[in-house]
Amino acid sequence: MLELYGTPVSSRLLLGTARYPSPAVLAQAVRRSGTKIVTVSLRRETAGGRNGGAFFELIRELGVRVLPNTAGCHSVSEAVLTAKMAREVFSTNWIKLEVIGHHDTLQPDVFGLVEAARILVGEGFEVFPYTTDDLVVAERLLDAGCEVLMPWCAPIGSAMGPQNLSALRAMRAHFPDVPLIVDAGIGRPSHAATVMELGYDAVLLNTAVAGAADPSAMAEAFAKAIEAGHAACHAGMLGPRDMAVPSTPVIGKAVFS
Amino acid sequence: MTVLIKGAGVAGLTAAFELSRRGVAVEVVDTTDTVGAGASTYAGGMLAPFCEREAADEAVLTLGLSSADWWEEALPGKVFRRGTLVVAAGRDSGELERFAARTRGYEWIDANVIGELEPDLAGRFDRALFFAEEAHLDPREAMAGLYETLVATGVRFHLGGADVHSENSYAAVVDCTGAAAIATTPGLRGVRGEMIFLETPEIRLSRPVRLLHPRHPIYIVPREDHRFMVGATMIETDDDGPITARSLMELLNAAYAVHPAFGEARVVETGVGIRPAFADNLPRLLDRDDGFAIAGMYRHGFLLAPALAGQLAERLCAGEHPSLTRQGEIQ
Secondary structure, eight states: OEEETTEEESOSEEEEOSSOSOHHHHHHHHHHHTOSEEEEESSSSBOOOTTSOHHHHHHHHTOSEEEEEOTTOOSHHHHHHHHHHHHHHHOOSEEEEOOBSOTTTOOBOHHHHHHHHHHHHHTTOEEEEEEOSOHHHHHHHHHTTOSOBEEOSSSTTOOOOOSOHHHHHHHHHHOTTSOBEEOSOOOSHHHHHHHHHTTOSEEEESHHHHTSSSHHHHHHHHHHHHHHHHHHHHHOOOOOOSSOOOSSOOTTOOOOO | OEEEEEOOSHHHHHHHHHHHTTTOEEEEEOSSSSTTOSGGGGOOOEEOHHHHHTTSOHHHHHHHTTHHHHHHHHSTTOOBOOOEEEEOOGGGTHHHHHHHHTOOSOEEEEHHHHHHHOGGGTTTOSEEEEETTOEEOOHHHHHHHHHHHHHHTTOEEEOTTOOOSOGGGSSEEEEOOGGGGGGGSTTOEEEEEEEEEEEOTTOOOSSOEEEOOSSSOEEEEEOSTTEEEEEOOOBBOOOOOOOOHHHHHHHHHHHHHHOGGGGGSEEEEEEEEEEEEOTTSOOEEEEETTEEEEEOOTTOHHHHHHHHHHHHHHHHHTTOSHHHHHHOOOO
């Protein structure tokens, strides 16, 4: 079973909680997908308020583990502060760390990311860094104390699917023992199956589900694709070959002319 | 036999109107000095059931379909039946297909038709969705208009926290207090909405224009006197503090993307309202010990309040509620 910071996790799908048509639809999607971890943004979609964050209460009521995130943070100090707030609100040391470097592509600022990760690990956080597929950055994040890596496969919300398969393969090969979760850019179940076939440990989704016409049906479709990709990866897939290979032997077959 | 309505926003006034026209004596109380002073004052006033259907339950469409007719009947001449235009910035134009796939009631139009409908947008967009059946109104005028009509028909208002008789002396109390009911209504939460008013004589629009935006469904609704209401964010909190810089920036960016002349417009007002919503973002007519509550209008106050008011009036006049059968039939 997948283990994240020592916690066994029975589903390989992590689901974001933003931009669903309603919290009720979100709850259906969580149930149908069987996910055990949801991420929630503390910064952008929510803020203080008198009644103690009714939305957060709805999230807690989902009965799954919450991985708060620092979505929308553009600097180290913002991200660190948001992580600390998240720890208070959700009573968890887990934090999905995002330090956004470019407001248009939402590409991670990998320098700020490493710095923020080091600070947060020092403060006792268990950091899930949203990063690129760059191996050197990944090394630095592990040096900083991260035990899980969350590379993108395409820009956040782009639904483009894996853009650089060789980079994803290289990352898997370089870090065989580090849980790797593809965090961003997945658009369809086949994208999720593809990265799972590469040996990734899990997939995190939000827009691909929240923006679907029927989010809960799409969540279930993704859950199945992720299971399928994971099973296939460990079942020994065939490599492609140039020639046809008949599945039934032809030699010795009766010939009628 | 009198019904007390608590709350003089869009839910309260439409309820008062529906009861009053069935001959029920109605009094309305609100803590504020004016009607429609809560979230109603920051509403877009779009009667756009098809556009809303894109991200809302089918019930929003079915309940909202006759909303424009209701408002036209209640306030003749105050409803603009000019449709809605939905556009997307060039690189987001794929969003139009996604939007279209989620709803109905539209036609695809090209740059020429866009220019005929909105001459000031000519040449700015290659294509758009046009929802011809939709309408809009000015929420502040609508609230003031309903107030006048209700006063003229004998509805008594107690504004500014003016005393009413003990609530026990009413046949029924209807809670239409909107965001104020969040603390006492299980399952109700607040969703913050931020909006701005821009003023510029350089642009004319005849109808609401929605700009597809990855985070918020941003729209520009033309008002009188060269004003444009630009709204609205949707943030999961009941914090009603002033608009944030980021939200302001997003709304301004959206307006600027629709037409650069908005860059020279004056920002004449900003506003923040808290929309009460249930988990499914659909409104409810709730039973209460002393009557009813209309709650959870979310972002659909002007669109759905008439339908909820109608449901309320039917149940009250049918004497369905226990508190009424105890005290006898209304009327």
